[in-house]
Amino acid sequence: MRKVKLQVQVSVDGFVGGTEGQMDYLVWNWDDKLKDYVTAFTDASDTILMGSILYQGMSGHWSSVPPDNEQYPFAQKMNNYAKIVFSHSLSGALTWNNSRLAKTDAAGEIRALKEQPGKDILVYGGARFVSGLIKENLIDEYHLFVNPVAIGKGLSIFGSLEDALKLDLAAAHAFDCGIVVLEYRPKK
Secondary structure (H helix, E strand, O other): OOOEEEEEEEEOOOOOEOOOOOOOOOOOOOOHHHHHHHHHHHHOEEEEEEEHHHHHHHHHHHOOOOOOOOOHHHHHHHHHOEEEEEOOOOOOOOOOOOEEEEOOOHHHHHHHHHHOOOOEEEEEEOHHHHHHHHHOOOOOEEEEEEEOOOOOOOEOOOOOOOOOOOEEEEEEEEOOOOOEEEEEEEOO
């Protein structure tokens, strides 16, 4: 069965964005070991799930990376992977390569995707979309990219929980740029 793996950037105080979704606190001077980690993590997948706001930002960025840019090989992965966008506000055809719009029951669609053949499934967000997946217990692995900054208040992906979500630490990786990646799996 395919796994659903969340990759999300968070502050040390657990926020995925400022109160208005700002992400100006993120560390982007990633060292080579973190880049290698992300490449291996991404290569184990072939499908991306996301909400409409993140789709709009990512589609514009990754589809416009020129061949002479160092991000081009990664951009090609993002452009070629199957992308399923969950949205109640978007309508019509999506323009980013291999993207489709899902307006139906996200939980049912994701459970069906997990049963299909293929590599693992990445989840990138945004906050409300990820909160819904967490609440429905659809995440198999949490890869929290903890940035070395506290922002005090903002958007949380765990705010919709009604009960404690108990997790097992699978691994922790510290990188020279200051980011620590914590890998968790839900307790069985």
